[in-house]
Amino acid sequence: MKRSPFNDGWQFREKVNPFAELGGEVTPYTDVVVPHDAQIARERDPNGDGAVAYFPDGAYQYRKFFSVPAELEGSRVVLEFEGVYRDAMVYINGAFAGQRPYGYSGFTIDADQFLLPGEENLLEVEARSGKDSRWYTGAGIYRDVWLHTGSDVHIPTNGLRVSTPDLDAEGAIVEVEIVVENSRNRPITVDVEAVLAYPAGAEIANGTARVTIAAHATSISRQRLYVADPTLWSAESPMLYTAEANIRFEDDPIDHSATEFGIRRLQVDPVHGLRINGETVKLRGACIHHDNGILGAATFAAAEERRVRLLKEAGFNAIRSAHNPLSASLIEACDRLGMYVMDETFDMWTSGKMPNDYSLHFAEWWERDVEALVAKDFNHPSVIMYSIGNEIPETGAPEGGLTGRALAEKVRELDPTRFVTNAVNGMLAVMDDIKRLAAERGAGAGDGAGINTLMSGPGEFMNMIGASPMVTEKTAESFGVLDIAGMNYLDARYEIDKELFPNRVIVGTETFPTHIDVNWKLVEENSHVIGDFTWTGFDYLGEVGIGRPQYLLEGETPTHGGPFPWIAAWCGDLDLIGNRRPASYYREIVFGLRTAPYIAVQRPRPEGASFYAGPWTWSDSIASWTWSGNEGQALTVEVYSDADEVELALNGKVFDVAAAGPQNRFKAEFQVPYEAGELIATAIRGGDRAEVYSLRTATGVPVLKIEADPGVPDDRLVFVDISLADSEGRVFTDRDQALTVQVSGGGELLAFGAADPAPSSNYAGVEHATFDGRALAVVRRIDSGPVDFLVSAAGFAPIETTVGGLRYAEAL
Numbered sequence: 001m002k003r004s005p006f007n008d009g010w011q012f013r014e015k016v017n018p019f020a021e022l023g024g025e026v027t028p029y030t031d032v033v034v035p036h037d038a039q040i041a042r043e044r045d046p047n048g049d050g051a052v053a054y055f056p057d058g059a060y061q062y063r064k065f066f067s068v069p070a071e072l073e074g075s076r077v078v079l080e081f082e083g084v085y086r087d088a089m090v091y092i093n094g095a096f097a098g099q100r101p102y103g104y105s106g107f108t109i110d111a112d113q114f115l116l117p118g119e120e121n122l123l124e125v126e127a128r129s130g131k132d133s134r135w136y137t138g139a140g141i142y143r144d145v146w147l148h149t150g151s152d153v154h155i156p157t158n159g160l161r162v163s164t165p166d167l168d169a170e171g172a173i174v175e176v177e178i179v180v181e182n183s184r185n186r187p188i189t190v191d192v193e194a195v196l197a198y199p200a201g202a203e204i205a206n207g208t209a210r211v212t213i214a215a216h217a218t219s220i221s222r223q224r225l226y227v228a229d230p231t232l233w234s235a236e237s238p239m240l241y242t243a244e245a246n247i248r249f250e251d252d253p254i255d256h257s258a259t260e261f262g263i264r265r266l267q268v269d270p271v272h273g274l275r276i277n278g279e280t281v282k283l284r285g286a287c288i289h290h291d292n293g294i295l296g297a298a299t300f301a302a303a304e305e306r307r308v309r310l311l312k313e314a315g316f317n318a319i320r321s322a323h324n325p326l327s328a329s330l331i332e333a334c335d336r337l338g339m340y341v342m343d344e345t346f347d348m349w350t351s352g353k354m355p356n357d358y359s360l361h362f363a364e365w366w367e368r369d370v371e372a373l374v375a376k377d378f379n380h381p382s383v384i385m386y387s388i389g390n391e392i393p394e395t396g397a398p399e400g401g402l403t404g405r406a407l408a409e410k411v412r413e414l415d416p417t418r419f420v421t422n423a424v425n426g427m428l429a430v431m432d433d434i435k436r437l438a439a440e441r442g443a444g445a446g447d448g449a450g451i452n453t454l455m456s457g458p459g460e461f462m463n464m465i466g467a468s469p470m471v472t473e474k475t476a477e478s479f480g481v482l483d484i485a486g487m488n489y490l491d492a493r494y495e496i497d498k499e500l501f502p503n504r505v506i507v508g509t510e511t512f513p514t515h516i517d518v519n520w521k522l523v524e525e526n527s528h529v530i531g532d533f534t535w536t537g538f539d540y541l542g543e544v545g546i547g548r549p550q551y552l553l554e555g556e557t558p559t560h561g562g563p564f565p566w567i568a569a570w571c572g573d574l575d576l577i578g579n580r581r582p583a584s585y586y587r588e589i590v591f592g593l594r595t596a597p598y599i600a601v602q603r604p605r606p607e608g609a610s611f612y613a614g615p616w617t618w619s620d621s622i623a624s625w626t627w628s629g630n631e632g633q634a635l636t637v638e639v640y641s642d643a644d645e646v647e648l649a650l651n652g653k654v655f656d657v658a659a660a661g662p663q664n665r666f667k668a669e670f671q672v673p674y675e676a677g678e679l680i681a682t683a684i685r686g687g688d689r690a691e692v693y694s695l696r697t698a699t700g701v702p703v704l705k706i707e708a709d710p711g712v713p714d715d716r717l718v719f720v721d722i723s724l725a726d727s728e729g730r731v732f733t734d735r736d737q738a739l740t741v742q743v744s745g746g747g748e749l750l751a752f753g754a755a756d757p758a759p760s761s762n763y764a765g766v767e768h769a770t771f772d773g774r775a776l777a778v779v780r781r782i783d784s785g786p787v788d789f790l791v792s793a794a795g796f797a798p799i800e801t802t803v804g805g806l807r808y809a810e811a812l
Helices: 018-022 301-313 328-337 362-377 398-414 431-440 451-455 459-466 469-474 476-480 496-500 513-525 582-590
Strands: 002-005 010-014 030-032 058-067 076-081 088-092 095-100 107-110 120-129 145-150 160-167 171-182 188-197 203-213 217-228 241-249 252-261 266-269 273-276 283-288 318-321 340-344 383-390 419-424 485-488 506-511 529-534 550-552 598-602 610-612 634-640 645-650 653-659 667-673 678-685 688-696 703-709 717-725 738-745 747-753 767-769 774-781 787-792 799-803
Touching: 076 088, 088 107, 095 107, 160 241, 160 252, 171 188, 171 203, 171 241, 188 217, 203 217, 273 529, 283 301, 283 340, 283 506, 301 328, 301 717, 318 529, 328 340, 328 362, 340 362, 362 383, 362 398, 383 398, 383 506, 398 419, 398 476, 419 476, 419 506, 469 476, 506 513, 513 529, 513 582, 582 598, 582 634, 598 678, 598 688, 634 645, 645 667, 653 667, 703 787, 703 799, 717 738, 717 787, 738 774, 747 767, 747 787, 774 787
Parallel strands: 283 318, 283 529, 318 340, 340 383, 383 419, 419 485, 485 506, 506 529
Antiparallel strands: 002 145, 010 030, 010 058, 058 120, 076 107, 076 145, 088 095, 088 120, 160 171, 171 217, 188 203, 188 241, 241 252, 266 273, 550 610, 598 634, 634 667, 645 653, 645 678, 678 688, 703 717, 717 774, 738 747, 738 767, 738 787, 747 774, 787 799
C-alpha cells in the first residue's frame, strides 16, 4: 500500500463538554502540525504532582478535514497512528472507528468503510492523560500519522518481515515473509516478488512465488534468498540493506512495499556472554525516557536521531527504552547510526502504580500491545532484545510467574530471533519485608513508602536485601522464564548468581550512575554479565529532582524529589538540551574510551550547609573555571582519570599531585583557591607525564554566540545552540541572561529553553533564560526557503544567522 504522511492540517483544543457548547460556550480550535504534545505548553500547577513535572491532567480533541479522491471508491484505506497518549478514541465522519488505551502502541484504523470518496471527510481523535504515569508522558497525537491507500489485494501495514536465520563465513540466508491480503469476494492468484538490494540500489538477490489468497483472507509468501559475503550489521559497522516486495496480477503491478534490514547473528550464553556476529559485546547502556527535553513528548525524527547521535558520541552503544516501546523513528536512527536496543513493553501489569494507569487495561489489551511492539521492531537489526516489564510487583508471586511466562512466550511466538528479558527489581518482590525492615530503621512502614523512597537509602542496605535468600526464592520463577535476567539495582546478585544459577545470563537493566565504576568492573570480570544500563543517559521531564543536589542547614533532612518549579529528574549523563554533564566524561573514562583526564568544579556551597547526594545524584559540578565573585574562595576541583596519578596546576604553578585510577574510583579531589586563569590537569602514568586537559576562565565582555545544527535526517528541524561566550568561545557559566528569539523566513519556533531543571518559564514562548550560560532553540521548517534566526538580550548586541533551504523540499 502507498504510505503517505498525514501530519498536516490538524486542529486542536482542550476537550469541551458538548452540552456546554449547545449553551453557547464554543471553544475554538487552533491549527497544529503533528507530532504535537498537548501538555508541554500548558501552565504548570505548583500544587500538582512532581512525578509528572507539575503538569495538569487533561483531555484533548484533534480534528482534520480532508478530501478523499473519488477514484479511491472501493480501495483499501488505512490510517496508521504511531502513538496517541492516551486512551485514544478515533471517529470518522462522526462514527466511532477505533480506540487504543495504551499510549505507546502504534495502531491502525480501517478507514475505508467510513469514508466518503469525492467529498470532504472529518477525522477526529480524542486523548487524555492524568494520574496514569510516574513520569511526564505528554499527551495527544505525539507521534506520526500515516495514510495507507491501496487496491483490494495488497500488502498490509507491517506485512513485510525480514530475518536472517542462517549465517556463516561465506554467506547468509535472508528470509523474506510477505503477507498478501485479499478483501475481494473471490479468491485471486498473484505473483509475489522479493528483491534484496544494497543501499545504493544495486540488486543482490531476488525470487518470485505464486500465491493464491482466498476471499477476505490473507496468505503468506515466505522466500529464502541467499546473499554471498554479506557485510554484517553491528553498532560499530551499521550496514543496512533494502528488501522490496512486489505483487503482480497477470504481469500488472498492484502493490509494493520496502524496508531496510541488517544481516547479523545473535548469541548469548554464560560463558561467552552476548555475541554479535560471533564477537563478544559488552553493552554500555543508557536508559532513556521518551520525551525530547524542551520539545516535550512530540516525536520528531530529527530530534530522535540527534539524541541517538549524542548518546553514541558520549560512549554508549546501547539504549533501553524506559518504560515503554520506543518510537519507530528512534529505532530507525539506531539502525543507521549503530546502537543496540532493548525495547520495553510496560511499566505495570495487573498491579497498578498510579490510580488510572495501564493496569486497568492490561488483561484485555496486553496481547495486542505486544503484537504492536514486535511488528514495529521486527525488521530492525538494532533491536536485540525485548523487555516484558519494568519493576513489576507481581514478579515475586506465583501470579507474576504465570503472567511473565505468558508474555515471554507470546514474544517468542511472534519473534523467535531475539532474546527476552524483564527489568526485575528484587526489592519489589519482597516489598512487605522491606517495609518492615525500613520501619526498624526508622523510615516508616506506611503505604507511602514507595520504591524510589526506599531505594534512596544506603546502598549497603539495598545490596543486603538484593542478595538475600528471600529475593533469591521469590524471583526464581520470574527470572526462570527469561533468556536474560534483567536486574534493576541488584548488582549484589551478579557474582552470587554465578554459583546459584550457573546458566543464568544477567544484564544490569537499571543502575545508579554513581556506581558505574563498581558495576563496570563486575561486567568486565564476569562473562555471564553482559552489560550495564545507567539511570539515565539523557535527562528527562518528570520524576522531578530525583538526582537533585541538596544543601542542608543544621536540623534539615533530605527530601525525595524537587519542589515546584522543578521540571526535570536531573540525573542524566546528558542534560535536557543535549550537553554532556561531568558524569558522562567520568563514565567514558571508566568504559576505557577516554585517556585524557577531565576536570569538573563543584559549585560553591552555601555557607553553613552540608551537601546531600541521593543515589541518582552526581556531584553538583560543571566543567568551568569561570567563577567571578569567588576570588580566593577554596573550590572543590574533581579530576577524573584512569591514570595512576594526576597533577593539577593553576596558572603555570603545580598545585598538587593526587592518586587517581581504578584504585581511587577514577577520581582525585583538590581544594583550590579560585583565581582567574588556566587550570590544567595532567595524567601521570608510571611516573611519566601523559595526557592533558585544561579549563580557562572566560574573559572580557560576553557576547551572544549561536551555532545552528540543521538536523537530520530530513532537515525538517533546525537546532540552534545559544551561549554567552567570550571572543574565543569560552562560555560564561557564572552568569545567566534572559534571551529573546525571532524566527522568520521558512521556519517557525517550535521550542526554546535551557537545561535548567527548575525553570521559571515554559518552552513554548520566545523568551527564556540561559542556564550555565547556554540555551537551545528548535525551529521547524514550514517551507523550502532559508530560515532567518535572531537572538537578542538586554545589554548585548543582537546576533543572527541564516540556515539554507530544505534539501528535500518535495517532502513538504
